[in-house]
Amino acid sequence: MEDHGTTTGHLWLVGAGPGDPDLLTLKAARLIAAAEVIVHDGLVGPGVLALASPDAHCISVAKQRDRHSMPQPEINALIVRLVREGRRVVRLKGGDPFVFGRGGEELEAARAAGIPCAVVPGVSAGIGCAAEAGLPLTHRALSSAVSFVAGTCQGLKEQDWRGLAGPGRTLVIYMGVTTAGLIADKLMADGVSPDMPVAILERGTLPGSRAIRTLLAGLGDVVAREGVRSPAILVVGRVAGLAEAEDSLVGHAARAFEEASQ
Template sequence: MTSFFKASVETLPSALLKQRSDANERAKKSRVGKVWLVGAGPGDAELLTVKALRAINTADIIFYDYLVSDDIRALFPKNVPAHYVGKAKNQHSIAQEDLNQLLVKQAQLGLTVCRIKGGDPFIFGRGGEELLELRTAGIEAEVIPGITSASGCSTYADIPLTHRGLSQGCTFVTGHAEKSLDVNWSALAQLNHTLVFYMGLTRADEIAAKLLAGGLAADTPVAIIENGCRRDQRDIVSTLSEFPAAVIREQVQSPALIIVGEVVRMKEKLQAQVQLHVSEKQYLLA
């Protein structure tokens, strides 16, 4: 029966075959599309969730951000179109409003769209704006959480964001603003929290000056984490008064996080334990 069906199709007039092709195309376009807003985490491909990887592998089209690492992009299916729509400082490949509409239109064509963001879509990722636009347009859309940079990068640097006796909480602050940062610096300085600044490199002087004026001690430890959770991660430890100079001296490049607080001192303690055990093993083997 299968061979008969195949033979029958092959003998159909070309006009009828074209009609069938057109009907299939219309059916595809009438299919309801969906958009996945996927958090890719801070860079290490092994930190992708199973759900995120499944969304990537079932997508008809992919749109990815600046902070999606090379290792993660290497996992994109080769036969699926992948388009860069990222934003670096003063370099926007597409306006946010246009991107929102692009996602809507692709879903309206019946496509399964995978919109991949570094970190987590809902933490300084404008995921809320995109989700609102999609759902307002009647598009089915779902968010897949990702490990946010503050958590992933600090962990890879051996810096706990909270630690008994050192920090009672953690506060995330964006260093991105058109003019000055609209932050209650005095309240921030008095929280007894670990402070994590995203996108704060170009405002290092302002961050240091305002926190010092708010009451934080000049010797408060600060960690600058460059390319966190990637093979070339670099950790630079300094103090609140000195870290702006360290940013310049070490020629720190984005992406980078700034972590302020007593928990930064745990890095040296935790790594000292590693070195102690390495030395013990070397002694026993000698």
Template structure:
């Protein structure tokens, strides 16, 4: 592939929650112009189909306890590709600045003098709420919404008091594996065991699934339903709202609109 001898540019692009037609127009255009795409494992095949056949495609998929590249190595890779003259799209599920480590990649590019831009995407939380008609805020139920990472260091030492409860919605990313510890943590910090919870798997995609239960049963629900990543956990009164669990299958059958 022929690339410029001058320094290229890195675009940190949010791929949104999964459905191809939830990409922003800017994201779709940049994908079509990219000469190299460094992508996460959760980016759908339909979105990757927008990448030119001539472009380099490099997966840096991360799974629990198994990373293709370390975060530092990903930063180095983006810099290397840009210095070789590529128009680099770093494609991330959701939004780059919501648990996407976009800040670390901006720092890596800036330290090397590589031009970098961030293209926001619809967050996974927004997509999950919209796909199930479950508002994250509601005048009658929640005026505060918080996002937390469930797969993080020092969970037991963190103070989650005030993140969930009456008038609040808590959205937990990457919480499947630690769901039992998360529920125990929330209850220990003052949340009642009968607090409503919802688990939304593969939101906005054709095979999305929705499950509801109570906080004390969160890990049991995930195990019984065989929930796999990507999935979000929503804690609070709004978890009762939206479509019925059985109706989610009807919504999932709707064909996405193609981006032209």
């Protein structure tokens, strides 16, 4: 076995939840307050970082579409180096570290380097934002299964989503704002009804959050017309009709679909 040397530091992969600091777990809040170094994503807001010690060193490794301030291999190397220096390091990630947070890759890097690492779960955006909007992802009469997928352009056409949306199912799509029209086309081509309800949850649990309800056929148009921006998630399924959201767009999308079908 390779000798990685002795370390006195420790790494925690911590979920910061969907944005509202009050939705942090008690353990996450305690570790943030005790950390010497916090390496955080861009989705971790100032309210969460305000819990850190004034002496803590906060390092942003924010990622945006098509532009990374620091590539993932460099993030892995950074957290390994900091722990080997003997620091108490919190790698703070929006939502849950293991739900589209690349926490698995960072855990693998820590294990390969022989450094101690623990994981603290967080409330994932799909769950937290849906709850804020009064949208149950499961419902005895409407949905008995939930799937979480990434809607990024890379590999979207190659992904097989057949059977993930439709009667009795809920599909939660992360990172799908810029590809909303393609996503709608993909799902309809796979047999999902054009009048399937969709909820667009923008900036969930944060100030200025919006919940917009529409139909699958009009999803791309609504996202463009309403100027929806990330962070936002899309919820596709009959349960989306239960969301506390704007209803005016539902009629608009229904009329547009009817006109296109004539």
